Amino acid sequence: MYLQVGNLGEAWSVWKASKGNRSVKENFIWASTLSSVASASISVFQAVYLAMTSEAFKAITENSSETRGMLFGVRMGQWGMGLGAIIAPLSLVGAAGTTWNNVEKWKSGLISGNSGEKSGAFTAMSGDIGGTGISAVLTGHAGKELIGFLKDIYPETGDARKKAASIAWATRGSRFLQLSMRLTPWGLIFTALQLGGEALYNYSNLDEEQRWLLHCLWGNEPLGWDWSTHSQKLAETTLLPTVLDQGISRCQLDGQAVRSLHLILPGLTESSFDDTSLRWLAELIEAPHRQDVSKGLRQGLSVASASPLTLALEIPEDWQGHNVLLLLRLAVKPALANTYLKADQGYLNYRIPLSMGSLSKPIHASSSVTDEGMTLPVLPIERDHLFEF
Numbered sequence: 001m002y003l004q005v006g007n008l009g010e011a012w013s014v015w016k017a018s019k020g021n022r023s024v025k026e027n028f029i030w031a032s033t034l035s036s037v038a039s040a041s042i043s044v045f046q047a048v049y050l051a052m053t054s055e056a057f058k059a060i061t062e063n064s065s066e067t068r069g070m071l072f073g074v075r076m077g078q079w080g081m082g083l084g085a086i087i088a089p090l091s092l093v094g095a096a097g098t099t100w101n102n103v104e105k106w107k108s109g110l111i112s113g114n115s116g117e118k119s120g121a122f123t124a125m126s127g128d129i130g131g132t133g134i135s136a137v138l139t140g141h142a143g144k145e146l147i148g149f150l151k152d153i154y155p156e157t158g159d160a161r162k163k164a165a166s167i168a169w170a171t172r173g174s175r176f177l178q179l180s181m182r183l184t185p186w187g188l189i190f191t192a193l194q195l196g197g198e199a200l201y202n203y204s205n206l207d208e209e210q211r212w213l214l215h216c217l218w219g220n221e222p223l224g225w226d227w228s229t230h231s232q233k234l235a236e237t238t239l240l241p242t243v244l245d246q247g248i249s250r251c252q253l254d255g256q257a258v259r260s261l262h263l264i265l266p267g268l269t270e271s272s273f274d275d276t277s278l279r280w281l282a283e284l285i286e287a288p289h290r291q292d293v294s295k296g297l298r299q300g301l302s303v304a305s306a307s308p309l310t311l312a313l314e315i316p317e318d319w320q321g322h323n324v325l326l327l328l329r330l331a332v333k334p335a336l337a338n339t340y341l342k343a344d345q346g347y348l349n350y351r352i353p354l355s356m357g358s359l360s361k362p363i364h365a366s367s368s369v370t371d372e373g374m375t376l377p378v379l380p381i382e383r384d385h386l387f388e389f
Contacts, residue, residue, distance in 0.1 A: 032094045032097020032098065032100075032101075033097065035091075035093040036097070038090050042086060046079060046084070081169070084177070091138070092136055092138075096132055098128055099131075102124065105121070107121075109205070114206075116201075116205075117201055117204045120200030121201050124197025124201060125197070126193050127191065127193030127194030128194055130186070131187065131191060134186055134190060145172040145173075152165075152172075209238065211237075212233055212237045215233075216233070217230055231337065232338050232339065235334050235337035236337070239336065240266070240365050241265050241266065241330060242363065243264075243328070243352060243362070243363040244362055246261065247359055256316075257317060258300070261315060261352065263313060265277075265309045266308045267308070267334025268334050269307040274383065275380060277333050278331070278381040279378070280331070280379055281328075282327070282329075283326070284319055284325075285324065294379040295379065298379065298381060300313065301313065301385055320354040325351055325352065326351075326352040326354055327350070329350075330348040330350070332348060346374050348365035349366050351366070
């Protein structure tokens, strides 16, 4: 239960950060987190009730009639299978959400991680998949027993139906509880794999700066980089651009109200910027429509700061909207680098929400794994575009 509350807090943070621009995956993961918390809460209540009922059942079967013992058997079946039929699908949704949320991280660790990351990712992924499988088996069995319960009582009427219902609750509920108890140790094993694998992955997982310090010319595990590779890796680690949302300002040309975005380019200054330093592709996305606005964005370009070079991008009012995104793909080459940053990973991609009601937090780059994202952005940003005003 404590673990699920922690997951709920983490999911709430992600949910708030993605306000107004939530994908299907984010919506499902948020719903699955709520589902997991609900499942855990009901499970605790069920376990306490069944424990109390089990003790009472033992006392009554030893000291009372078979009829009263049957009553408690029916009650256990109702609470066991009745609540179990609710808990199992809620748990399945929660497990599926956890697996979906983590799959890219584990996949990345298995493909490009070190030995510790690969071991942790494989262990945690096994736990995620196994936990989802256990929940799926319980959900399927609960559905099967409920359908059987309805078939048992449907032909009967009156007192015969009540008696058939009591027998069905006692027998089918007992079978469901037995299966649930047999699978509980497996569920605990898969949970241990999840937690242990994630702990190992997090311990072994290094950020970009740590990887560079480990493998550089002076690191503990040097990879034999030449100076050119050494500099390129350092630039890709420390000189990635950031986009800051500055809110509404006045257009320099006509004084109209526009949204101002500042693109900070570490490693570049007004004097070091040349015609090959920056290229971009800008797309305005309002599902299902995509519009190339690369040239339009370049027209309102100006310099906000000379060092580090910071560019002011003007977003017209008609580009903004509740569900509108500006997808900006940059090819940047700071003075320290020999070629564009992250060229082998799809360059640098920024998803910038253009909701009119709120400002975005600082937006950092992500890489693209699509074939389209691997293409060099075609529109160059030259010195004349920056300093013509």
